Amino acid sequence: LQEALDHLEAVKAKHASTKERLLAALEAQAEHKDRVRQLAEARANNARLKEKLAEVTAQLSERKAQVSAKRRQLKQRALDLPEAMRHIHAANHRRKEAEKLLSGSQGLGRIMLAQRQLCTRRWDLVKQLSQVYTIMAVPPTAFTADGLLDEKFEYVDPTSLAAKPLPGGGQLMPSTVMTICRVPLDSKVGRRKNELGRVEEAQAATALGYVAHCVALLSNYLDVPLRYPVFPGGSCSYIRDLENPTTTGKSAFVLGKEDFPLFSEGSEGTRFSYAVFLLNKNIIQMLNAHGMVEVGPRQTLQNLQRLMNLANLSEPVKRDFHI
Numbered sequence: 251l252q253e254a255l256d257h258l259e260a261v262k263a264k265h266a267s268t269k270e271r272l273l274a275a276l277e278a279q280a281e282h283k284d285r286v287r288q289l290a291e292a293r294a295n296n297a298r299l300k301e302k303l304a305e306v307t308a309q310l311s312e313r314k315a316q317v318s319a320k321r322r323q324l325k326q327r328a329l330d331l332p333e334a335m336r337h338i339h340a341a342n343h344r345r346k347e348a349e350k351l352l353s354g355s356q357g358l359g360r361i362m363l364a365q366r367q368l369c370t371r372r373w374d375l376v377k378q379l380s381q382v383y384t385i386m387a388v389p390p391t392a393f394t395a396d397g398l399l400d401e402k403f404e405y406v407d408p409t410s411l412a413a414k415p416l417p418g419g420g421q422l423m424p425s426t427v428m429t430i431c432r433v434p435l436d437s438k439v440g441r442r443k444n445e446l447g448r449v450e451e452a453q454a455a456t457a458l459g460y461v462a463h464c465v466a467l468l469s470n471y472l473d474v475p476l477r478y479p480v481f482p483g484g485s486c487s488y489i490r491d492l493e494n495p496t497t498t499g500k501s502a503f504v505l506g507k508e509d510f511p512l513f514s515e516g517s518e519g520t521r522f523s524y525a526v527f528l529l530n531k532n533i534i535q536m537l538n539a540h541g542m543v544e545v546g547p548r549q550t551l552q553n554l555q556r557l558m559n560l561a562n563l564s565e566p567v568k569r570d571f572h573i
Contacts, residue, residue, distance in 0.1 A: 377561035387426040428551040455485035455513035462487040478528040
């Protein structure tokens with residue numbers, strides 16, 4: 251029995267020793283697994299750090315390239331700066347010289363005096379032109395049975411009509427007829443070509459020839475380029491529409507389809523009407539260039555008279571209308 255008890259104690263001691271060794275082995279295995287997991291995490295973190303390092307290295311290389319480019323630009327600008335300073339000094343010197351020239355007796359004052367003299371001369375020419383091409387309103391009783399102006403009719407004051415406001419918002423009274431150089435011109439002449447007799451056709455062509463010549467001279471005197479050039483030729487005058495593409499490079503002395511007659515005899519009614527329309531547009535253009543408003547879109551002689559009557563204004567007002 252004692253041997254059995256001793257053997258049992260030995261077995262128990264062996265069992266306890268085996269249990270301790272087994273627990274120690276389990277703890278060592280758990281610790282090994284933990285270290286394997288930590289190693290895997292460390293490797294993954296290392297891989298991420300390497301990727302970030304590569305990205306940062308690329309950004310750094312890009313920044314270095316940008317810095318190098320900026321340095322080259324700044325170096326070039328630094329080299330250009332003295333040349334720019336020389337140009338600035340030269341420009342300041344020229345400006346000071348120009349200011350000296352303008353401040354002297356032959357400077358800005360002389361230019362302004364020449365400008366005033368030019369303006370005065372222009373309007374003197376316009377005034378003389380208004381005396382050559384006299385525009386006046388006459389009663390119908392001043393015409394003979396043939397439609398011609400009576401030679402005994404005398405017009406006293408050619409500027410009195412323009413000095414007074416025109417009734418009906420700028421329209422003439424129906425009892426008057428506008429004439430230029432004693433030749434009547436109806437404002438409806440461009441719209442009633444088929445209704446004109448031979449005498450009326452000749453009168454309209456003559457009057458429109460006078461107007462065309464007057465407009466061409468006014469354009470030169472007042473330095474207002476006409477949108478539609480006119481070619482005065484007496485009762486066979488023409489006007490050109492430059493908006494027609496076929497006029498490009500065309501000589502001013504060669505007539506074509508884009509040139510419209512200012513006479514109705516032997517011409518199409520629509521072309522004659524369009525020519526009168528373009529002539530009226532030229533007169534309105536010169537009025538607008540001097541701050542004036544037309545009497546009406548078809549009032550040829552009234553608009554022309556209003557333009558030429560600017561020459562009769564006082565000097566301070568007239569000076570405001572120079573080009």
